[in-house]
Amino acid sequence: MAPDVAFNAGRGPDALIRSWKCLSVWFQDVELELEGLKKAGRSSLVACTTTSVTITERTLLNVFPHLSLVGDREIVEKLLNQRLVVRGSMQFEWDAAYCRVTSVITQANLLTPMLRLLGGVEVTSYVFEKALISPDFQWRLTTGK
Template structure:
């Protein structure tokens, strides 16, 4: 669930299903394209290390390069099915954030700097360690909205 919750930190999120197929008879895999915009909110919450004063010129340049940029990522979502309960038991999503980030920044050194302390991985996976926030991250879905909210 947290994977979907942190997507609220990006602007104009769009997940498009490109195709699907069965794997081992117990799983269904959807091939996706996920598009997101990197906003000030994204930089503050997902890449907070870039907004520090350390190496401010270098970080400032990266922030300028990232701000308001659109990333289009190829990915997949796997739904694991349990026939005994007739329910989905697990959902695993991932997207390739590394490739579009490399195109945007044009060198691996800057890409490594962006991801080294980011709260998401190059596979667009949530990192469980919140080193900048002493408060635990919680996610909930309001009864009035289907959009997950972080607080």
């Protein structure tokens, strides 16, 4: 892996490690399953994935802190202890000259399972509005406004 590997919005191996650390600490029972691999161009490989996570009190406090602050029990009860199955992909760019990965781009559809769980666009929008994670399963550096 290149020392300045691009990982989503960050750079370097630390950005990649930080993302996986947040996922594994703030969600419970994280499982990443490889569904398939396909070549995309001369230097790209795309891995289709399914990520499964459980929402816990820790998740709510750290990822969706605004829900706890306003005491929105109805939403919290819908989310607590629920298992989410999130479909996504990881694209790896390879530098043949240096024989290393130069870019890793992940994307996943967190919106669809949250919509199913919460039952509506407005409430789902509210849940993501100030969350530390986006509907495409990307960590935000700061909460939304």
